[in-house]
Amino acid sequence: MEVGIVSYGAYVPRYRITPEEIGKVWGVDGKSMSKGLMISCKSVPSPEEDTITISVEAARNMMRRCEVNPKDIGAIYVGSESHPYAVKPSGTIVAEAIEAAPHLTVADFEFACKAGTAAIQTCMGLVGSGMIKYGVAIGADTSQGAPGDALEYSASAGGAAFLIGAEKTIATIDHTYSYTTDTPDFWRREGQMYPRHGGRFTGEPAYFKHVISGAKGLLERTNTTAKDYTYAVFHQPNGKFPTRVAKQLGFADLQLTTGLLAPTIGNTYSGAVPLGLAAILDEAKPGDRIFAVAYGSGAGSDAFAITVTNEIDSYPRHKAPSVKDLNSNLKFLDYATYAKFRGKIMLGSE
Amino acid sequence: MRRVAVIGIGDTEFGELWDSSFREIGIQAGLIAVADANISADKIDALFVGNMSAGRFIEQEHIGALIADYSGLARDHIPATRVEAAGASGGLALRQGFQAVASGLHDIVVVGGAEKMTDVSDTESSMIQSSAADQEWETVLGATFPALHALIARRHMHQFGTTREQLADVAVKNHKNGSLNPKAQFQREITRETVLSSPVVSSPLRVFDCAPSSDGAAAVVLCPLDQAKKYTDMPIEIAGSGQASDTLSLHDRKDICTMEATRVAAKRAFDMAGISHKDIDVAEVHDNFTISEILAIEDLGFFNKGEGGKATEAGLTALEGQVAVNTSGGLKARGDPIGATGLAQAVEIVTQLRGTAGKRQVKDATIGLAHNVGGTGATVVVHVLRRV
Amino acid sequence: MATAPRFWRENPSRYNLVGVECHNCGRHFFPPRSICPVCHRKSVGKMEKVKLKGEGKIFSLTEVQESPEEISMQKPYVLAMVELVEGARVSGQVIDCDACDLEIGTPVRVTLRKLSEEGPSGIIHYGYKFVPLKEKAP
Structure with missing residues (x-):
């Protein structure tokens, strides 16, 4: 049984803010910040959006592109580090909103930025074992950076949903490999509004070690090299890290460009690799091979080798907005509005 | 059906009546109307009170009895009925009083209407007014x-x-x-x-373009038209x-x-x-x-x-x-x-x-x-x- | 403050615009009701729940500057009366657009957003809002 992606859908809020605008408030040279991070702007959710609404948008876009009966969906997993409820699943609302309830299993995942890809792996197992016909894996976030913190220049919002199944797959997931250690580079304690991080510790021993180990592990196990792939997408906390990691692994810029969204959308955390993958599927052709490595702080990586099938030619991509479409009709915010949107302003209470 | 006349009218000032409670406002209009009609309390057969939302404005329901009581009519045990139809509560109370007299059930009926809106915040007051619309399919949206x-x-x-x-x-x-x-x-x-x-x-x-939030009350006294001349020259x-x-x-x-x-x-x-x-x-x-x-x-x-x-x-x-x-x-x-x-x-x-x-x-x-x-x-x- | 069930029981209509169709006259209503106001008794037992398509046109609109407290963060917002393709009309916000780009007749499509939340520790309510439908190029 060839398990793969039957359909997919993406969603990114229309609001954006630039590092220059954020830097202006904190006395930071936003221009060089923007250049250093390779982020020209980041997406911002409106006050009426959260991980649940983003997940629903992505899941509905996914359903618009296929004829699958929602009642045939046996599992929904929403991966996020910004579930609106600490206790009460996001996935149940998604299940009701796409009319998949009640005969299915639902759970929320959290593994920093790779909870969405963990959800894909779980669905692969359930579909592959024959336990379910279809599973929905969603990676979505409305990540927060504390005011003035380095994360504030990148932490953004967005997500993508994948319908995992074994029939009429537009892309098969040929192999997946994960690499996991206990590495506290970034965390958020229960009840805390903003995450904390280990500064430069998030780089070499965390992101780079795990992404490269995950990537190499997958290349070895599939007996492939960078040149065998048409596209590559890596977790992208900014534009710089994935570019560097791609170079180290021997991927060329051309393979990376399509799935590299951080420069215009920012770091969508659990949404990052799923959105990158969605952007690639927006233009992929039969036979194209995709190499994807997600990274989650804490820390681990999930690597995937994917092959696009002939189904993609008859797959109605146009029935839902492409990632490019979602990156148009933008509205840029000033910092004050951004702070209001993100709940960073303390309100007087009665 | 009997013909019905208004023989007495009364109202309070309308506005932000900080000094006055709901019950004070409510009886004030009634007292003026009763005096205008030149009747004594024992003549009153029934009371109707138009009120939209005392339950939310002052957390008080059971407005009919309250107004009858503070009008000094508790010992007379008159029927006292609160009427609610959002903004039309007052007009509808008047219609209830009209029907009671026209039908022959009662002769002298006092119909009052009162609201005390300023004991809650402005936002709360707006919310309460919105409850006249469909809460589930308009207000919530x-x-x-x-x-x-x-x-x-x-x-x-x-x-x-x-x-x-x-x-x-x-x-x-x-x-x-x-x-x-x-x-x-x-x-x-x-x-x-x-x-x-x-x-x-x-x-x-x-x-x-919007009417204000106000405190105030108004009242009328009704009786059969053929008895009206007993009380007033100008029914x-x-x-x-x-x-x-x-x-x-x-x-x-x-x-x-x-x-x-x-x-x-x-x-x-x-x-x-x-x-x-x-x-x-x-x-x-x-x-x-x-x-x-x-x-x-x-x-x-x-x-x-x-x-x-x-x-x-x-x-x-x-x-x-x-x-x-x-x-x-x-x-x-x-x-x-x-x-x-x-x-x-x-x-x-x-x-x-x-x-x-x-x-x-x-x-x-x-x-x-x-x-x-x-x-x-x-x-x-x-x-x-x-x-x- | 209302408890969760009052909102929860309406979720099918709030999330998915579930209305009813009168199988006596074919008219659609939203939210569901058990008696058709046109067919009266003939409609009893013939009112079937249907998911409305969620597409329609703005019938009238306003930009709300004074809102209930729990949605004050969304101010100003556009509230519209939307005439759905099935004929039923609904009230709802039109979002992700500038008020000045909307007019009576603008085509819209339903989406799901946060409607309100009961303070920082209470239930979050989700439901339908509308987004302008971009005219597809011919």
């Missing part, structure tokens, strides 16, 4: 009460070319009338500019009473620019009185928003559909106009203590028909009309009053 009327206004402007200035003219006229009413909440004239430069509440409606007959309902949600109406319930209630009242809209000299209509008055004067038949704005601009609804509308200042300037409003309208019409309205007196007023609306038109009560 962000449709505030002003927003629903703004939808009507926008559509009316789109369909009939009603202008922003014409809406303002309603407020200007009603403030002018209010300036002649010593009991009005606002006794200051305004200009178009005042309205057009006031803050937007829900476009195109601005602060000066005013309730010649017609009409009530109609419509969908709770505005979006379920066929045409949001017409308040069908107004047309139907008015027809019923006109038919009962044996008159037509042409016979009305003076009308108190439910101008909780400026657009509401435009709809009202069209749906009551005074002007063709779509021409209410033009008619207002041309002064046809002014004191000396074709039909004098909202001589008291209306809800806009006299104030809108919700449950009291329908009674305050009746009090104003009786005052006009008695010829005691002073500076705002409409010459030779013989037949008057009170038009009271609940929600966005889900309940409408129309009364025709006549000098006898």
Whole structure:
């Protein structure tokens, strides 16, 4: 049984803010910040959006592109580090909103930025074992950076949903490999509004070690090299890290460009690799091979080798907005509005 | 059915009555009305009280008994009934009293209306007013009460070319009338500019398009017409009473620019009185928003559909106009203590028909009309009053 | 403050615009009701729940500047009365657009957003709002 992606859908809020605008408030040279991070702007959710609404948008876009009966969906997993409820699943609302309830299993995942890809792996197992016909894996976030913190220049919002199944797959997931250690580079304690991080510790021993180990592990196990792939997408906390990691692994810029969204959308955390993958599927052709490595702080990586099938030619991509479409009709915010949107302003209470 | 007359009227000042509690306001209007009718307490057979939301404004239900009690009528054990139909609570209470007398069940009936709106915050007050609309399918979606009327206004402007200035003219006229009413909440004239430069509440409606939150009460005393001369030289007959309902949600109406319930209630009242809209000299209509008055004067038949704005601009609804509308200042300037409003309208019409309205007196007023609306038109009560 | 069930029981209509169709006259209503106001008794037992398509046109609109407290963060917002393709009308916000780009007749499509939340520790309510539908190029 060839398990793969039957359909997919993406969603990114229309609001954006630039590092220059954020830097202006904190006395930071936003221009060089923007250049250093390779982020020209980041997406911002409106006050009426959260991980649940983003997940629903992505899941509905996914359903618009296929004829699958929602009642045939046996599992929904929403991966996020910004579930609106600490206790009460996001996935149940998604299940009701796409009319998949009640005969299915639902759970929320959290593994920093790779909870969405963990959800894909779980669905692969359930579909592959024959336990379910279809599973929905969603990676979505409305990540927060504390005011003035380095994360504030990148932490953004967005997500993508994948319908995992074994029939009429537009892309098969040929192999997946994960690499996991206990590495506290970034965390958020229960009840805390903003995450904390280990500064430069998030780089070499965390992101780079795990992404490269995950990537190499997958290349070895599939007996492939960078040149065998048409596209590559890596977790992208900014534009710089994935570019560097791609170079180290021997991927060329051309393979990376399509799935590299951080420069215009920012770091969508659990949404990052799923959105990158969605952007690639927006233009992929039969036979194209995709190499994807997600990274989650804490820390681990999930690597995937994917092959696009002939189904993609008859797959109605146009029935839902492409990632490019979602990156148009933008509205840029000033910092004050951004702070209001993100709940960073303390309100007087009665 | 017996003919029914108003033999006494009373009202409090309308406004922010910080010193007065709900029960104080409630009995004050009743006392004035009873004194005006020249009756003693033991003559009162029944009490009806119009009140929209004391439960939320002052966390007090059981308003009928409360008002009877503090009116000193507890030991008389009279039937006391609270009537609720949102903004039309007062008008509907009047209709209940009218029915009780007309049917022969009671002879002397006191009908009061009262609301105490300023014991809650402004936002809370707005929320409570919004509960006249459909909470589950309008309010929850962000449709505030002003927003629903703004939808009507926008559509009316789109369909009939009603202008922003014409809406303002309603407020200007009603403030002018209010300036002649010593009991009005606002006794200051305004200009178009005042309205057009006031803050937007829900476009195109601005602060000066909206009636205020008010405390206040009003009351009337009713008795059979054939007994009225015992109490007063100047009985005013309730010649017609009409009530109609419509969908709770505005979006379920066929045409949001017409308040069908107004047309139907008015027809019923006109038919009962044996008159037509042409016979009305003076009308108190439910101008909780400026657009509401435009709809009202069209749906009551005074002007063709779509021409209410033009008619207002041309002064046809002014004191000396074709039909004098909202001589008291209306809800806009006299104030809108919700449950009291329908009674305050009746009090104003009786005052006009008695010829005691002073500076705002409409010459030779013989037949008057009170038009009271609940929600966005889900309940409408129309009364025709006549000098006898 | 209302408890969760009052909102929860309406979720099918709030999330998915579930209304009813009268199988006596074919009219659609939203939210569901058990009696057709046109067919009256003939409609009893013939009112079937249907998911409305969620597409329609703005019938009237307003930009709300004074809102209930729990949604004050969304101010100003556009509230519209939307005439759905099935004929039923609903009230709802139109989002992700500038008010000045909307007019009576603008085509819209339903989406799901936060409607309100009961303070920082209470239930979050989700439901339908509308987005302008971009005219597809011919």
